[in-house]
Amino acid sequence: MDSLSLFCTGALLAGGLYWFVCVLGPAEQKGKRAVDLSGGSISAEKVRDNYKQYWSFFRRPKEIETAEKVPDFVDTFYNLVTDIYEWGWGQSFHFSPSIPGKSHRDATRLHEEMAVDLIDVKPGDRILDVGCGVGGPMRAIAAHSQAKVVGITINDYQVNRARMHNKKAGLDSLCEVVCGNFLEMPFQDNSFDGAYSIEATCHAPKLEDVYAEVFRVLKPGSLYVSYEWVTTEKYRADNPEHVEVIQGIERGDALPGLRSYSDIAEAAKKVGFEVVKEKDLAKPPSLPWWTRLKMGRIAYWRNHILVIVLAAIGIAPKGTVDVHDMLFKTADYLTRGGDSGIFSPMHMILLRKPKEAPSKS
């Protein structure tokens, strides 16, 4: 081979590699590239150990039922998955029903705007985002409502990502992000005009505990909406296939145990909320939320090869391959949960903190 063809072959290979990594592999919403995948706040050499530690929680299921252990377990999970989520899904870590003629991005934004429309927010109001991730919903909601949004997440890597995105979007005067546990929030009583949580309170070992905290920080008369992950009325605990799917969802999504749709309103009433409305947003006429997961299968294979290559050449932490493999399998359990109708990630409940505390007599 003469030097010109050697040069051309080399250039072609380098171009192909660049295209595979940087063009085929960038984030849905240009937040992350494959070459930037990390273990969040975990140093690269500890990613694999943390992944093993994450799985060890499931060998001692009693531990993840105790409130003290769960924040650690959830924090480890989000260190492991946050970059992969941003890279392969975008800045909003939740599902939304498909809408004909609309992109996933638009369907996601509309699902988020619906939450803030439900809680009757006025420009300038101070509202709380319970479990805010890297702030996709927070930015859409602040831009739509002109309310001031305060988000809380247990994961400090997400806090940094969210602040960076807020600044980049020019929304940092409306959006604030706090690192903390939503089971013990660092906020004063009666200090918010409204609150919402999108697919986040499913991480709480007891729903009452997080609902009680939201109740405490809300001003009397204000509204709270939550999109909850639940098993539906179709779920049968004596059906081994149902059990396998639900267990697969719990393990791949750091859940201490999925609740039944029928437990949600009970938990809310127990802490003092009035139930204004309750509806499973996944039910027809809504179109399936899981088609996006199903359609992505070819991309997941490509991503998996990419992660293997990047880990082998030392760009991505070694454990990233295990984490990606776990998510790959989780996508399948979630799709089966959606197809069979035994699981919903968007059981919506709208709650009001009464204007006056009920009399004790």
Ligand SMILES: C=C(CC[C@@H](C)[C@H]1CC[C@H]2C3=CC[C@H]4[C@H](C)[C@@H](O)CC[C@]4(C)[C@H]3CC[C@]12C)C(C)C
């Ligand atoms: C609310 C939660 C998270 C919900 C979803 C945002 C995520 C659940 C499963 C995730 C994914 C599965 C497959 C990944 C794929 C293999 C990879 O190549 C690209 C990213 C995925 C698509 C990833 C994206 C986010 C999810 C859809 C839970 C945790 C309570």
Ligand SMILES: C[S@@+](CC[C@H](N)C(=O)[O-])C[C@H]1O[C@@H](n2cnc3c(N)ncnc32)[C@H](O)[C@@H]1O
């Ligand atoms: C699936 S993500 C959803 C994020 C965001 N609502 C969205 O839709 O993009 C769940 C979020 O809940 C947060 N979370 C889970 N348990 C928490 C806890 N005990 N305290 C604070 N945040 C928590 C996680 O850190 C993460 O940000």
